[in-house]
Amino acid sequence: MYPPPDPHMQLWDEYKYRHDHIWQKLFQITIAVVLLGSVPYLKPEIAQVLRG
Numbered sequence: 001m002y003p004p005p006d007p008h009m010q011l012w013d014e015y016k017y018r019h020d021h022i023w024q025k026l027f028q029i030t031i032a033v034v035l036l037g038s039v040p041y042l043k044p045e046i047a048q049v050l051r052g
Helices: 007-042 044-051
Strands: none
Touching: 007 044
């Protein structure tokens, strides 16, 4: 059969997964904020509609 998994390697793999995941989400959120923040400058008529 297979040898029992090393708990340290499991912990390290979990850390790597979470570390990569949080950086990926951080970049996605940053890009979304920059794009949404630039809309009023690129399309001023949209800002007029949203103001009411």
